[in-house]
Amino acid sequence: MKDIKEIFESYLKLVENQITFIGRVRSHRQSKVVSFLVLNDGTTINDIQVVYKNDIENYDLVSQGRVSSIFEVTGNLILTSGKPQPFEIQATKINLLDQSIEEYPLQKKEHSQEFLREIAHLRARTKTFQAIFKIRSSAAFAIHKFFQEKNFVYVNSPIITENDAEGAGEAFVVTTRTDGKYSQDFFGKKAALTVSGQLNAEAYAQAFKNVYTFGPTFRAENSYTSKHAAEFWMIEPEMAFVDLSINLEVIEELIKYIVNYLFDNNIDELKFCNDNLEAGLIEKLNILRNSNFAVNSYEQVIEILKDAVKNGYVFEENNIEFGLDLGTEHERYICEVVNKKPTFVTNYPKEIKAFYMKQNSDNRTVAAADLLVPGIGELVGGSQREDNYEKLIKRSEEMGMNPKDLWWYNDLRKYGYYKSSGFGLGFERLIMYVTGASNIRDVIPFPRTPKNLFF
Amino acid sequence: MKDIKEIFESYLKLVENQITFIGRVRSHRQSKVVSFLVLNDGTTINDIQVVYKNDIENYDLVSQGRVSSIFEVTGNLILTSGKPQPFEIQATKINLLDQSIEEYPLQKKEHSQEFLREIAHLRARTKTFQAIFKIRSSAAFAIHKFFQEKNFVYVNSPIITENDAEGAGEAFVVTTRTDGKYSQDFFGKKAALTVSGQLNAEAYAQAFKNVYTFGPTFRAENSYTSKHAAEFWMIEPEMAFVDLSINLEVIEELIKYIVNYLFDNNIDELKFCNDNLEAGLIEKLNILRNSNFAVNSYEQVIEILKDAVKNGYVFEENNIEFGLDLGTEHERYICEVVNKKPTFVTNYPKEIKAFYMKQNSDNRTVAAADLLVPGIGELVGGSQREDNYEKLIKRSEEMGMNPKDLWWYNDLRKYGYYKSSGFGLGFERLIMYVTGASNIRDVIPFPRTPKNLFF
Numbered sequence: 001m002k003d004i005k006e007i008f009e010s011y012l013k014l015v016e017n018q019i020t021f022i023g024r025v026r027s028h029r030q031s032k033v034v035s036f037l038v039l040n041d042g043t044t045i046n047d048i049q050v051v052y053k054n055d056i057e058n059y060d061l062v063s064q065g066r067v068s069s070i071f072e073v074t075g076n077l078i079l080t081s082g083k084p085q086p087f088e089i090q091a092t093k094i095n096l097l098d099q100s101i102e103e104y105p106l107q108k109k110e111h112s113q114e115f116l117r118e119i120a121h122l123r124a125r126t127k128t129f130q131a132i133f134k135i136r137s138s139a140a141f142a143i144h145k146f147f148q149e150k151n152f153v154y155v156n157s158p159i160i161t162e163n164d165a166e167g168a169g170e171a172f173v174v175t176t177r178t179d180g181k182y183s184q185d186f187f188g189k190k191a192a193l194t195v196s197g198q199l200n201a202e203a204y205a206q207a208f209k210n211v212y213t214f215g216p217t218f219r220a221e222n223s224y225t226s227k228h229a230a231e232f233w234m235i236e237p238e239m240a241f242v243d244l245s246i247n248l249e250v251i252e253e254l255i256k257y258i259v260n261y262l263f264d265n266n267i268d269e270l271k272f273c274n275d276n277l278e279a280g281l282i283e284k285l286n287i288l289r290n291s292n293f294a295v296n297s298y299e300q301v302i303e304i305l306k307d308a309v310k311n312g313y314v315f316e317e318n319n320i321e322f323g324l325d326l327g328t329e330h331e332r333y334i335c336e337v338v339n340k341k342p343t344f345v346t347n348y349p350k351e352i353k354a355f356y357m358k359q360n361s362d363n364r365t366v367a368a369a370d371l372l373v374p375g376i377g378e379l380v381g382g383s384q385r386e387d388n389y390e391k392l393i394k395r396s397e398e399m400g401m402n403p404k405d406l407w408w409y410n411d412l413r414k415y416g417y418y419k420s421s422g423f424g425l426g427f428e429r430l431i432m433y434v435t436g437a438s439n440i441r442d443v444i445p446f447p448r449t450p451k452n453l454f455f
Numbered sequence: 456m457k458d459i460k461e462i463f464e465s466y467l468k469l470v471e472n473q474i475t476f477i478g479r480v481r482s483h484r485q486s487k488v489v490s491f492l493v494l495n496d497g498t499t500i501n502d503i504q505v506v507y508k509n510d511i512e513n514y515d516l517v518s519q520g521r522v523s524s525i526f527e528v529t530g531n532l533i534l535t536s537g538k539p540q541p542f543e544i545q546a547t548k549i550n551l552l553d554q555s556i557e558e559y560p561l562q563k564k565e566h567s568q569e570f571l572r573e574i575a576h577l578r579a580r581t582k583t584f585q586a587i588f589k590i591r592s593s594a595a596f597a598i599h600k601f602f603q604e605k606n607f608v609y610v611n612s613p614i615i616t617e618n619d620a621e622g623a624g625e626a627f628v629v630t631t632r633t634d635g636k637y638s639q640d641f642f643g644k645k646a647a648l649t650v651s652g653q654l655n656a657e658a659y660a661q662a663f664k665n666v667y668t669f670g671p672t673f674r675a676e677n678s679y680t681s682k683h684a685a686e687f688w689m690i691e692p693e694m695a696f697v698d699l700s701i702n703l704e705v706i707e708e709l710i711k712y713i714v715n716y717l718f719d720n721n722i723d724e725l726k727f728c729n730d731n732l733e734a735g736l737i738e739k740l741n742i743l744r745n746s747n748f749a750v751n752s753y754e755q756v757i758e759i760l761k762d763a764v765k766n767g768y769v770f771e772e773n774n775i776e777f778g779l780d781l782g783t784e785h786e787r788y789i790c791e792v793v794n795k796k797p798t799f800v801t802n803y804p805k806e807i808k809a810f811y812m813k814q815n816s817d818n819r820t821v822a823a824a825d826l827l828v829p830g831i832g833e834l835v836g837g838s839q840r841e842d843n844y845e846k847l848i849k850r851s852e853e854m855g856m857n858p859k860d861l862w863w864y865n866d867l868r869k870y871g872y873y874k875s876s877g878f879g880l881g882f883e884r885l886i887m888y889v890t891g892a893s894n895i896r897d898v899i900p901f902p903r904t905p906k907n908l909f910f
Contacts, residue, residue, distance in 0.1 A: 100869065137609040141603045151498055160648075179635070200901060207588075233611060241525075416521075448615050
């Protein structure tokens with residue numbers, strides 16, 4: 001018994017051999033003398049074509065096999081002229097292992113993405129979602145491999161937390177009660193789903209120098225956009241003893257490593273995405289892995305955007321001045337129109353960034369660096385962390401937080417703390433970027449968005 | 456600038472060389488002429504000893520460096536007679552980069568595990584927790600590597616869910632309200648934290664043949680034991696087209712792969728655990744990786760336990776008969792006293808197992824297999840899944856569930872479903888097993904248990 005992936009990898013050695021495999025029916029076309037079964041077993045996005053004659057054993061049963069039924073096939077591998085596949089199987093024996101019902105929702109025709117989202121338990125059987133979710137799986141592994149090779153320690157930061165990190169997004173409450181009496185709750189206090197593992201990662205970076213998290217994070221934001229989900233995965237590396245410049249190096253190296261890993265291991269899936277999801281995807285990724293990312297300070301970006309407006313370019317937010325929280329339109333203009341490649345923007349105004357970012361000596365910017373990529377906008381957000389205890393406390397108070405809530409985080413600065421830098425990479429945005437999928441709900445197996453909780 | 460890990464890996468080449476590195480003070484011992492700094496940077500559990508004389512530049516400042524302060528040291532690497540380390544650094548220049556306060560809680564002395572849990576933001580700096588969490592990180596990577604090499608697709612099953620899987624543990628509710636009016640809630644319905652990703656993984660196994668999840672799961676159980684936490688990580692592989700026997704093979708191969716990976720990559724940490732957490736740990740793990748796991752049917756186990764009782768062995772639950780839900784004491788007796796190695800128990804009574812397990816033809820057992828290991832009890836639980844739609848519905852109704860709640864899961868059987876088998880491996884139990892840590896709260900960076908939510 002062979003996986004179909006193995007057959008494709010070694011078909012030249014299998015010519016005229018008798019092979020046996022199991023597959024699910026993608027299509028079944030019959031004619032008087034010969035019939036064609038197209039089967040896939042999920043181990044590859046490539047389908048195998050089986051030819052059988054009407055004198056085959058159990059022909060009556062076999063010929064009734066519907067789309068999505070499971071067949072076991074034994075037959076000879078024969079080279080063909082190459083379209084769509086370089087070989088086919090001439091069956092000598094076929095078993096219908098399990099018949100599908102006629103009302104299988106995924107018949108061989110075009111379906112809208114919206115319809116496919118309603119059958120999230122089945123959509124991964126389509127080539128599009130096989131490609132996306134194989135790439136997602138490979139990219140996840142590439143990320144682990146990258147960090148493990150560099151001796152970063154993988155840390156599972158907590159999912160249930162008593163703090164909501166930067167207080168940014170609204171947090172989901174985790175409870176066993178229906179009355180909001182949290183002092184009598186499971187944890188004896190209000191508990192929330194984490195919006196970031198960064199603060200915990202920082203504590204661990206002080207123990208291991210280099211660490212990374214890779215886990216789910218949550219936002220109870222009522223956003224109905226193609227880029228927001230209530231549940232998504234984040235990678236949050238943290239490095240002790242280094243400054244912002246190392247952050248930029250590691251981010252660029254990481255992104256290129258992932259893309260190179262996909263070229264090495266998922267070229268079939270990338271080609272499929274190139275042909276079906278984003279024309280030019282492979283060229284875009286080739287540019288990425290072969291060029292140096294651009295670097296602009298926030299101040300430079302503001303000047304560039306002002307010039308653009310002066311020259312007649314119209315943004316929805318056209319009032320460009322220092323202090324502006326860049327929108328996706330501005331981010332995309334910088335990396336798509338101006339630099340035409342991934343771009344770091346550094347040293348943002350402190351007012352629009354989190355309390356824990358290191359304040360620069362100019363007293364108005366922080367040592368932050370976001371990575372903007374064409375088509376997406378912000379893919380990575382990072383910074384050097386404030387190492388001065390008093391400045392950290394003052395800044396968190398200015399931003400309306402109670403420093404006591406994060407006593408342990410602040411205290412890290414008391415016990416020997418020499419620089420720390422890190423970043424957050426949104427895993428789904430990365431997958432959108434490398435597959436060309438345009439909606440975040442299509443890169444998450446079972447996406448969660450407002451009023452949308454199924455499966 | 457070198458990591459201390461690099462220095463240990465290449466110290467023979469660095470003899471008499473001048474090197475520079477950064478580290479945190481584990482201890483600082485002064486005498487009239489020479490002083491000793493023991494530094495660690497977290498990249499290895501090994502410490503580096505620095506010797507400096509009282510004529511070194513900035514002696515007054517350097518000599519005041521407290522435990523947990525950060526130093527940058529430049530000096531010559533000199534071989535020593537080998538205890539505790541084979542070399543030391545004779546400093547030529549020392550910078551105190553950041554001074555710790557005097558009240559640093561982790562002074563060089565023995566601390567109780569209970570005290571260390573109260574400073575979870577600092578405890579990873581101790582050798583014990585450095586060893587445990589490095590092993591945890593490596594084991595996680597070994598698991599990904601094992602499955603990726605076998606072409607399993609990593610699937611992120613959802614964390615927020617509308618179902619609580621087998622209805623076993625109590626589930627946490629996820630909400631943005633305080634009044635329990637879930638129809639007006641974020642998702643428009645009651646939402647819970649997942650207790651298992653298996654059902655979703657099964658849907659994906661039908662698309663990819665072989666898949667695995669690796670993510671957090673949750674139980675709102677009020678258990679105050681050393682083996683239960685409210686938040687823990689699970690690995691749940693699922694394989695289409697195979698039966699229970701393959702499950703056993705993959706489980707055994709996986710566990711051995713992880714242990715071998717740790718021997719190859721974490722021998723220092725394993726030795727530390729052997730010397731400090733569980734005497735005999737390395738021998739135990741060597742037995743595991745060099746022997747074949749035992750297999751007993753549940754029925755055999757009952758006979759063995761009956762015989763034990765007959766011969767005077769006393770269990771807390773001494774009433775042994777078919778139908779008994781084995782307790783940890785029974786599980787440990789089987790693998791520790793009888794087989795003296797990891798043991799699969801197969802074909803449990805259907806009454807004590809989940810609705811989705813395949814019913815055997817004897818009509819009273821299911822095709823389940825749990826793996827019991829010495830010292831822990833159940834480490835893995837697995838089964839072949841029921842493939843017959845009618846039997847599945849009937850069994851879930853018998854167990855008091857409403858089949859409509861899992862319509863999509865049940866429906867998988869309608870659309871061509873030929874066998875599926877899988878298992879769940881509790882990640883923390885695995886880490887306890889391979890480190891010898893006796894409490895689950897010591898293998899989770901920031902553990903969550905009843906009334907315990909800090910950091």
